[in-house]
Amino acid sequence: MLTGVAETPVRMADLEARAAALIEKERSVFASRRPRTAAVHAAAGPGFFDGVPQHWMLDWPTPFPPVIDTAAGVTLTDIDGNSVTDLCLGDTGAMFGHGPxxxxxxxxxxxxxxxxxxxxxxxxxxxxxxxxxxxxxxxxxxxxxxxxxxxxxxxxxxxxxxxxxxxxxxxxxxxxxxxxxxxxxxxxxxxxxxxxxxxxxxxxxxxxxxxxxxxxxxxxxxxxxxxxxxxxxxxxxxxxxxxxxxxxxxxxxxxxxxxxxxxxxxxxxxxxxxxxxxxxxxxxxxxxxxxxxxxxxxxxxxxxxxxxxxxxxxxxxxxxxxxxxxxxxxxxxxxxxxxxxxxxxxxxxMTDEAYRIMNARADRIETGFRTAIAANGLGWTVSRVGARIEVVFSPRPVRNAQEAREAASDTIEQALHLAMLNLGYLLTPFHNMVLVSPALSAGQADGLVGAFGSVLARLSGREQA
Known part of the structure; x- marks a missing residue:
């Protein structure tokens, strides 16, 4: 990944085009690693509507939702043996880690x-x-x-x-x-x-x-x-x-x-x-x-x-x-x-010490995200409330829902989520949110930042050969 501040900003049209191409590649990578999961979904007969316990589980940008075998701490392992670091945490339900x-x-x-x-x-x-x-x-x-x-x-x-x-x-x-x-x-x-x-x-x-x-x-x-x-x-x-x-x-x-x-x-x-x-x-x-x-x-x-x-x-x-x-x-x-x-x-x-660890990890991630965004010429902001961090596709913090909608891009968001997942990091679906658990290690936080920078380099066209 490039370091430092990019000289010229990346145009949104170019970002959207690279994101669309990235989605196709990453969907293929995701599916190739999960043959058992694909077979489970393909063979679904009588039972759950569309084969899932909640219909919105199909709204993830993946070709089909992962089927999770175990969840412990911040690690999810699917039935194909793929393990990922969980920054979604059940959209906050497991904020303190899976199975404290x-x-x-x-x-x-x-x-x-x-x-x-x-x-x-x-x-x-x-x-x-x-x-x-x-x-x-x-x-x-x-x-x-x-x-x-x-x-x-x-x-x-x-x-x-x-x-x-x-x-x-x-x-x-x-x-x-x-x-x-x-x-x-x-x-x-x-x-x-x-x-x-x-x-x-x-x-x-x-x-x-x-x-x-x-x-x-x-x-x-x-x-x-x-x-x-x-x-x-x-x-x-x-x-x-x-x-x-x-x-x-x-x-x-x-x-x-x-x-x-x-x-x-x-x-x-x-x-x-x-x-x-x-x-x-x-x-x-x-x-x-x-x-x-x-x-x-x-x-x-x-x-x-x-x-x-x-x-x-x-x-x-x-x-x-x-x-x-x-x-x-x-x-x-x-x-x-x-x-x-x-x-x-x-x-x-929910102790003071747990929150101290969460905030320390979130500090590392926030700083790393801001650095990667600047290095890749992206006019994005990083918002935060405690251990919750959000990447917003806007050059300034949004003040209301209308500004948030204008800043959003489903294509870029899906590309970011898919590519991060294939690198081993699960973000919250539907928006670009990272939630930090006290179970997340400093090394995992740094790995997330590195993966984020790598994906941004691909999206911005600044990836080094």
Whole structure:
């Protein structure tokens, strides 16, 4: 790979052309190394739809998805014996590595003591205290996924405010929550394209505004009919969009003035530190959601609320008669196995030392990525939130979803992902995200940087013979 700063920038048209050619080569390389996997997919008969447990598993840029035999630490090994270093980590579900030892012990112990009873286990009081101490909110509940937790928190916000409408930021993703699956198109909030089975206009009860647009936010809240604003503190699902200085202070002030609750979704930004972005930056949400990594990879999420919201919820519930269905909670939520794994993660996995290692590795990767981008004449930026790093195809940081969409290139992204995978490094699909686990060694971090530079040299045309 070339070193130093390239003299002239590479034209996007040239990048796209090289990327298209690279995709064809890398797809062939991928397939040639996985004959058993190809045979499994080719022979698929009755069973899963299109042969996979989730249909979106076919959305990776590979000719067919790898079939994983084992996952340990940051290493995935497929049924053909190919091992890769995992920087996707189940799109955050395995942020602390696959199978952390404390979680495995908790799973084994829970298996002997019972998995689910619809009653609190002996870990419940400890886990509740740990959540309150770590994340700052005093009252918590459990769910199976962050999608569920967001649904439940939104329902609570509507119940205690008596308002129906929700505000989200354009380009957001908060799981499979109907109310949030919207886009901002020509100034209108509309149902997101490609939704399956959508039967009502989601813009009826949801308003979307651009991230970092304080004027649009103020205008949307001025009507006094928004139950809550649901936001990631850093947007992570349409490129990585950092908040402008002062944006969160304005968001909190405007929501309070409007009597609107603030719901922060930390599912991805928990990479910021042991208490998430909220604790690190002193945010003051009324409600908070976290999922995926908080249980070490098992299906569990948590959602918390302030004492004020808790009191209002208790008052609303007191007006109900009987024990009817609230629309909140599922029978496997709050299970003994969830509580056991949460306790193990909070006490032994999500430690200050784990985050120190994650950030040290992320420092090496961020510096290496920036150097490789400059050396290859690419006008790209590197955004970061703690242990999460994103490469954005833009010469300056993007401030909202529209800028992120304009900077995106499916062709370049697919070429980058395929070539990196064939060099032994798995990135998160759908965007250029690297998540750093404490299980990632310094050598693996340096190997990732070297592979990244090698692929950029091929894309830029600066590869040395």
């Amino acid at each position: 030892e404390p979680v495995l012990r908790a799973l084994a112990d829970a298996g002997r003591r019972g998995l689910t009873t619809m009653l609190p286990s002996s870990d419940a009081a400890v886990v509740g205290r740990l959540l309150a101490e770590r994340f700052g909110l005093p009252r918590w509940q459990l769910a199976a996924t962050a999608s569920d937790a967001n649904r439940f928190a939104i329902r609570i916000a509507r119940a205690v405010t008596g308002r129906a409408r929700l505000l989200v930021f354009d380009g957001c993703y908060h799981g499979a929550v109907d109310d949030t699956l919207v886009d901002l198109v020509d100034g209108r909030t509309v149902s997101r394209r490609n939704l399956l089975g959508q039967v009502r206009d989601l813009g009826d009860l949801t308003v979307s505004v651009p991230f970092n647009d304080e004027a649009a936010l103020a205008a949307a809240l001025a009507g006094g009919d928004i139950a809550c604003v649901l936001a990631e503190p850093v947007m992570t699902n349409c490129g990585m969009i950092l908040p402008d200085p002062g944006f969160h202070a304005t968001l909190r002030r405007l929501t309070r003035e409007a009597g609107t609750l603030l719901l922060i979704d930390e599912t991805h930004t928990i990479s910021s530190g042991p208490g998430g972005y909220t604790r690190l930056h002193g945010l003051e949400p009324d409600l908070m959601v976290m999922g995926k990594p908080i249980g070490g990879g098992i299906p569990v999420s948590v959602w918390g609320m302030t004492e004020a919201v808790s009191d209002r919820l208790r008052a609303v519930r007191s007006l109900q008669s009987g024990h009817g269905h609230s629309g909140i909670g599922t029978t496997l939520s709050g299970s003994a196995i969830q509580l056991a794994c949460l306790r193990a993660c909070l006490e032994e996995v």
